[in-house]
Amino acid sequence: MSDSPSSVRAPGAPTAANPTRPITPIYVAVLLVEAVVLAALWSFSRYFGA
Amino acid sequence: MHVVDWFIVAAYLLWIVYTGLKRTTGAGAVEGYFLANRSLPWWAVGLTVMATQMSAITLVGTTGQGYADGMRFVQFYFGLPIAMIILSLTLVPFFYHAKVYTAYEYLERRFDVRTRTLASLLFLLSRGLQAGVIIAAPAVILSIVLGFNLTLTIMAIGLSTTVYTMFGGVQAVTWTDVKQMVVIVAGMAAVAVALVFGLPDDVGIGEALHVAGATGRLATIDFEFNLNETYTFWSGLIGGLFLMLGYFGCDQSQVQRYLTAKSVDAGRYSLLMSAFVKIPLQALILLIGVLVFVFYLFHAPPMLFNPVHEAEVHASSRASEYAALDTEFQDALAARRTAAREAVAARRTGDAAAVATTEAAFVVRQQRLTAIRGRAVSLVKEVTQDDSYTDVNYVFPTFVTTELPVGLVGLMIAAILAAAMSSIAGELNSLSTSTVIDIYRRHLRADGTDQHYLRVSKIVTGFWGLFASIVAMYAANLGSLIEVVNRFGSFFYGSLLGVFILAVATRRATASGALWGLVGGMITVTYVALTSSISFLWLNVVGAIAVVVVGMIVSLPSSVQKPPLSWGQPTGS
Structure with a gap:
């Protein structure tokens, strides 16, 4: 068994068949959703809290 | 338990084992057995990432925490979404393009075999014991609350999981995890509904929550900066960030999950699923604990739940x-x-x-x-x-078995078993991977055939399953051992993260720097833990920083400026 299980392409760079695409909008969405969730949690505790 | 509940639990166990064993045909070679030939869709990988992290300890411990202390624990996860973004940008594409089986395999390419071997041995020790604790905790609780025989409960959890993991490999792990997450979420949702409907007719849920809120149980965010306080916004955001980076980026049980994805983007999406879902899910589980508290305001709880x-x-x-x-x-x-x-x-x-x-x-x-x-x-x-006695972990199981209707009891017991088995399966598979790839193939037999390594992988999976089950039987009688094993994790993750920071972020770090940095990091964390009262979450930060500082100092005499890192190119030291 070789060290590189997928031995056809050279270890390393992205290929045309499997490019890495920027997914910046999803990262931004993650941060926005976290901010919204944190705000919701804070509001929830303020509303029901002592 | 009612016969209907027994039927549900038995049907669940048979369904899961059957689902896992069906995947045996996809595990005909080592890459298929360990990495599913890198073919899995992002949503399945995302669910298995979540299932591997969420053990039965999460389910019964977190609800118990909500009952006794409230929702402050949700802050523990505040750093997770940011950690997932950082990993999606760095280690996920890095590991994927490096075509490694294990995270530690990469450390040899970057540094040397000593660093790889030490890191993998620390992982095997930590995860091997953790797997036993993950079996023991729900087994002890279910045996006490339901009167099950402890040994048989441990065998039911440990050996059934071992069987399908051993024969089905990572495909079995993933597709059983998908179904187990459905069972867990369905169970928690059903319990939440039952709790709301379990209030007296003349008490509304909002009114009841206000009463619970008067005790501080609904406080979720504490902005005070206090190193000695475990659950604050800052310890969760910063300490939790380092913990999650270490766990999801450097622990093979999680790294292997996204290495099975069909592409780099699929691997990223699988982690980002947790980034979106984890905090709301944990908040729900904690809220269920608070709802159990609210339920017992109007019904009679036992004085002690054990x-x-x-x-x-x-x-x-x-x-x-x-x-x-x-x-x-x-x-x-x-x-x-x-x-x-x-x-x-x-x-x-x-x-x-x-x-x-x-x-x-x-x-x-x-x-x-x-x-x-x-x-x-x-x-x-x-x-x-027993100085460590606490009955917090028995609150939710006691509520489930004494207050829920027939059928729902069986579903929740199945959900607790699902949480345990999904974690154990992922850990057994990753323990086998690291043992075979980092230790056996690297040090003992480098010239075997693929079929030979496949046979060894299955045997090693079975070994780890048996090991974890035996540890569980001893851990069941040593309550403090559980705490020791959990604390070992907090010593380990930060330091290992530091090694990967040295590996990825700078070319100046040498192999000796990484090795002595790791040792220095763990010594520093141990010293700080024993001599101070800072929260364990901050130990991850301490460990990572100590490793980087020690590693860079040791590397100084012999470090040479090199071209920027490229994917997986062997570099030596």
């Missing part, structure tokens, strides 16, 4: 003392119930002064009840000679 220890006290010379405490507890319960109803009635009038007065009176009643429980716990500790 019936075995309670029976020990009843059989001891201090039984009459315990009985007197119980009488006092029943009186305090009735007073608290009255106070809760008065607070609900005051809120209905809209009179702010009346609300404040009645809620303050309720808080006083709650504090009295808590004090009586504290005395009962002290009595149990003295009788049983």
Whole structure:
């Protein structure tokens, strides 16, 4: 068994068949959703809290 | 348990084992066995990432935490979404393009075999013991609450999981995890609905939550910066960030999950699923614990939730003392119930002064009840000679088995088993991967055929399953061992993260720097943990920083400026 299980392409760079695409909008969405969730949690505790 | 609940639990176990064993045909070679030939869709990988992280300890411990302490624990996860973004940008594409089986395999390419071997041995030790604890915890709880035989419960959890993981490999792990996450979420949602409908007809859920809120249980965010306080916004955001980077980026049980994805983007999406879902899911689980507290405001809970220890006290010379405490507890319960109803009635009038007065009176009643429980716990500790005794982990299982309707009990027991088995399966598969790839193939037999390594992989999976089951039987009798094993994780993750920071972020770090940095990091964390009272979450930060500092200092004499890193190119030291 070789060290590189997928031995056809050279270890390393992205290929045309499997490019890495920027997914910046999803990262931004993650941060926005976290901010919204944190705000919701804070509001929830303020509303029901002592 | 009712026969219907037994049927549900048995059907669940058979369904999961069958689902796992069906995947045997996809595990005909080592890459298929360990990495599913890098073919899995992002949503399945995302669910298995979540299932591997969420053990039965999460399910029963977190609900118990919500019952006893409230929702502050949700802050523990505040760093997770940011950690997932960082990993999606760095280690996910890095590991994927490096075509490694294990995270530690990469460390040899970057540094040397010593660093790789040390890191993998630390992982094997930590995860191997953790797997035993993950089996032991729910087994102990279910055996006590339901009267199951402990050994048989451990075997049912440990060996059934081992069987399908051993024969089906990572495909079995993933597709059973998908189904187990469905069972877990369905169970929690059903319990939440049952809790809301379990309130008295004249008490609304909002009114009940206001009463719980008076005790501080609904406080979610604490902005105070206090290194000694475990659950604050800052410890969760910063300490939790480092913990999650270490766990999801450097622990093979998670790294292997996204290495099975069909592309780099699929690997990223699988982690980002947790980034979106994890905090709301944990908040729901904690809220269920708070709802159990609310439920018991209007129904009678036991004074202590662990019936075995309670029976020990009843059989001891201090039984009459315990009985007197119980009488006092029943009186305090009735007073608290009255106070809760008065607070609900005051809120209905809209009179702010009346609300404040009645809620303050309720808080006083709650504090009295808590004090009586504290005395009962002290009595149990003295009788049983167990200083670590706590019944928090038995609150939710006791509620499930005594208050839920037939059918729902079976579903929740199945959900607890699902949480345990999904974690164990992922850990067994990753333990086997690291053992075969990092130790056996690297050091003992480098010239084997693929079929040979496949056979060894299955045997090693079976070994780790048996090992974890045996550890579980001992761990069940050594409560403090669970704490020791969990604390070992907090010593380990930060330091290992530091090694990967040295590997990825700078070319100046040498192999000796990485090795001595790792040793120095763990020594520093141990020293800080023993000599200070800072929260364990901050130990991850301490470990990572210590490794980087020590590593860079050791690397200074021989470090040479090199071209920027490229994917997986062997570099040597």
